[in-house]
Amino acid sequence: MRFRPLLALVLAFCLTFAAAPNSVSAAFVQGRERGNAQFGKSVSSGQNGVCRTLPAGSSGSISADGSFKELCLQPTKIFVKVASNKRQSAEFVPAKIISPRFNSSVDQVYGDLSGGKFTAKGGIDFSLITVLAPNGEEFPLAFSVKDMVAGGGKSIAPGEEFTGTTSIPSYRTGDFLDPKSRAKDTGVDYAQGLVALGGDDEELAKENIKQDLGGDGQITLSIGSVAGNEFAGTFEAIQPSDNDLGSKEPVDVKLTGNLYGRKA
Numbered sequence: 001m002r003f004r005p006l007l008a009l010v011l012a013f014c015l016t017f018a019a020a021p022n023s024v025s026a027a028f029v030q031g032r033e034r035g036n037a038q039f040g041k042s043v044s045s046g047q048n049g050v051c052r053t054l055p056a057g058s059s060g061s062i063s064a065d066g067s068f069k070e071l072c073l074q075p076t077k078i079f080v081k082v083a084s085n086k087r088q089s090a091e092f093v094p095a096k097i098i099s100p101r102f103n104s105s106v107d108q109v110y111g112d113l114s115g116g117k118f119t120a121k122g123g124i125d126f127s128l129i130t131v132l133a134p135n136g137e138e139f140p141l142a143f144s145v146k147d148m149v150a151g152g153g154k155s156i157a158p159g160e161e162f163t164g165t166t167s168i169p170s171y172r173t174g175d176f177l178d179p180k181s182r183a184k185d186t187g188v189d190y191a192q193g194l195v196a197l198g199g200d201d202e203e204l205a206k207e208n209i210k211q212d213l214g215g216d217g218q219i220t221l222s223i224g225s226v227a228g229n230e231f232a233g234t235f236e237a238i239q240p241s242d243n244d245l246g247s248k249e250p251v252d253v254k255l256t257g258n259l260y261g262r263k264a
Helices: 004-019 037-042 192-197 202-208
Strands: 067-082 091-099 106-114 117-124 126-132 138-144 146-151 161-168 215-227 230-240 252-263
Touching: 067 117, 067 126, 091 252, 117 161, 138 161, 138 230, 138 252, 146 215, 161 230, 215 252
Parallel strands: none
Antiparallel strands: 067 091, 067 106, 067 252, 091 126, 106 117, 117 146, 126 138, 146 161, 161 215, 215 230, 230 252
């Protein structure tokens, strides 16, 4: 029976689909060995990017010495510094987050807490976001607390503020190809139709010569409540938007939102 192997393959294929769960989340909630049931309830709900909070009125105090962990910063409002028209100077105007839809937070950041300074050492310390300004222009940015050093008082207590700097990585990597297949580390050096210009045009040179340019930001952590070894509050950060590997001038972006962390 030369058709027997083919029939066996078709039967196995049908049985695979018949035994498959009805939904993706079901694969995570059927039985203790299948994973955490809470994941099935929270996936695609937007709750995974929400920082924890503390009860209002929690007024403890933590020594600003040692180390911290699980630092979470969740942007709730974003502003971009643009001019409404050519006659007005640039000012911060509200912008709308269009990507990612749910999670724009940085989380699980850890580091040193010595000498009254938050010094970030690692974690999920940056998040790629795209916002839409009122004029219809889109601004991508890398919301970041990489290499954060923020100093303040000798204790973490309600009313204390820790202010410092952050390092903003490039939104794109050196392997990113633009529509004309140009990149920093791969692709071609310049678009073939521009060879005759010899690269003398400054605007075209910005597009042809890709640069991995980061930036610097400022951040303020404001403590609102403390309970045990946990603290919560708000933050304000000002940082540059993406420069598209050197081809665009970045604009200032201000992010404000919720803050949570624990002393390790």
